[in-house]
Amino acid sequence: MSLQSNKILIIGGGIQGCATAYFLAKRGQNVTLIEKDRIGRHASGVNAGGVRRLGRDVLEIPLSLAAMDIWQNLYQEIGEYAKDFHPCFYLKVAVDEAGREIGLMRAEDLSRAGFTHEVWVEDDHIQARLPHLSTPTHGGLLVEGDGWATPWRIVQGFANVAKKHGAKIIEDCRVTSLTKFQDFWQIQTAKGLFEAESVVNCAGAWAAGIARLADDHIFPLEAYAPMLVVTDKRPKILPAVMGVVAHTLSLKQLETGQFVIGGGVRSKASPSINQSDVLLPKLSSSMKLASKLFSEIGNAQVVRCWSGIEGYMPDNLPIIGRGRQNGLFHGFGFSAHGFQLGPGVGEALADLVMGQQPRISLEAFRPDRFVN
């Protein structure tokens, strides 16, 4: 087996890994990305594709805003693939008074923290923009410019432009051991032995396993499979991505007229065998809410249900930063809301690996925050 020497090795071909590979390669770094299956095969390729700043944990907003800067100029980064991002507006409505109170409180918190992207709007505004809505709302939170993307295509886009900038991408390449020597890492894989000065762990639901192989922190990462359904094609009635305050629902209508309904209802995942379950009845409440918002959706036929394996952290915030071991960096644990963050995380990780200061603080995502 030949030894392949690299400056930087990224483990994991999801959006975080591919975006990191892209930013590093663009800056002329010698970078290789290895993926145990295929690019975008798991959560990054099969998520709902929500590109939203709305509803983010306040600690996560700066990262989300930084990522949005990249999304808004995506064409400059990934070219043609950018057409698979569809900006519109994102609306999270309150369906009762309790929801309204939570929403108003949220709007107040945000404005106190100085954020202006997410605002409260009243029902008349909502009805005017969504004339097909079947129910009055109690107002809602709105972000202009948030939207949705075809996730697999975006990941593919970052992978392909990374390659164009000289990154190597190797699929079907599972890591079996990670050993730290004086100033380099030796990585044993299904496709031979690699050496690298820096290793970036973007292995999603499998990332805690990679950390364990590297003798890094023990991460309390859990794997679940958030479920989604897509319906048959229906007349266009929904020009926004929608959610409901205090409920797990995300709802959008694709250009084909198909509705995608999800929102993070989790099913069982077995990452060791790449298997995730779907249990449709768990989605019944989401379906009920969706049909309440638009009665037309009740008649739509569920064409497919799927799920992808995702890694969750106990505080629902990602791990981004340096590991315990020198030359090891982490970017995982996005707890089912990492797709929009991807480009921002890629940029920040590229900064970190190159010894530069990222443009936003990563303090809230410190890898050692669960170490007693």
Added chain:
Amino acid sequence: MSLNQHYDLAIIGAGPAGMAAAVEASKNNLKVLVLDDQPAVGGQVYRQIDKNYHNSDELSYLGEDYWLGKKLVDNFWHSSAELLSESRVWQITRDKLIFFSQKGLAHQVQADFILISTGAMERPMPIPGWTLPGVMSVGGAQTLLKSNNSGVDGAVFAGSGPLFYLTIWQYLIAGLKIVAVVDTAPARLSLHHYLRAIPALLQLNLLLKGLRWKSYIRKNTKYFSQVRKVSISGQFAAESLSFIDRYGESKKLFASHIFLHQGVVPNVNLTMATGLKHYWCPRQLCWHPETNIYGESSLKGVFVAGDGSGIAGVGAAILSGKTAAKRIFQYSRRPPIFSIFLSKFKRYRHAAARPFLDNLFRPPKDWRVPFDDETIVCRCEALKKADISLAISLGVAGPNQLKSFCRAGMGRCQGRMCGLTIQQMIADHNNLLEKDIGYFRLRPPIRPLTVGELASMADENVPAK
């Protein structure tokens, strides 16, 4: 959630295998539920037999074999098995929870044992023009006879296989006019075929019946054998069918109704989505769920019977349903003593002609993969063979990855129309065997389910008897 009812045995599909199993299991006092998606029991073979029986003199063209089903259906009605009709099962979990929808509401039931007897489906025949209005499957043509007691006058039949000849024979006896019969079977019999025919003599009756149909068809229709390059054309609907006859001459027949058939394959969507292991059957060119002689699948407590476990015909289906029910009774009430040899022999006898028939009517590749680049392969996403070839050439390893590249198989038919064709195309491109390519990863809901039905599970509701 709906009421969680509990049964000893739940049977999916009230065709010959499902009904036979229900009768047998009820005899042994098992609490049995049968879920069937049609308004009337009988499956494909005995479709609408209760209704048609009152009219059996007028409908004699359906043939003796059809009427034999009446006894089984009567036994089923006399059994204690509960039937929920118009119930579409869209998910079975490993814990043997069954989810189904019926009349706009969704429900769940729990069973100790599950028997999946969802039968077969026709193998699609993707030739140029196969998606035009006016083109139907031969099974569809037969359904018209059984459900509506009517057929189509002036159609062309193209294809081969037992159901092909049977249906044409039924059309002729019913007095319907047929423009022509275009037989796609490669007619030359090899030594291989003759060797296969020896055990088939155990089912001599069946063979003779087949020969009788075929000779009747030859005498009473314009019949073309050993044809190649069949294609259908028409601007908005089927207008004509062209082909090259056995002498190498191009022929064109005008008809607005064209019925196609290339045999049947197990309907594996439910068994695959339930996570049962499957294997590729090179003789029948399709996937079969792995079962033992009793029909037990790789998932404990889940059985498969009838053509859904491999095409073997109605006699074998009834036997397999009974065998599975007996085995389930043994598991639930007393230790197994059933003779494996006896059941192996019975099974063999009921399917003795199958290897011969499989070989005789094995569809050549031209009928499984379009010979023309412009022919639609994936109907739901309107993808031509050329679109799929292009995606495959980008380095697609299997049908599941192909979905990401071109959306093939992601529509509402869930790959029923394109799955086997795509699998073959990927195998050919990579020079691998079909069994190494694998099939679409199938996921629930495997039957039509509306958002409203799924939403109804958030409330209490009770299925209609």
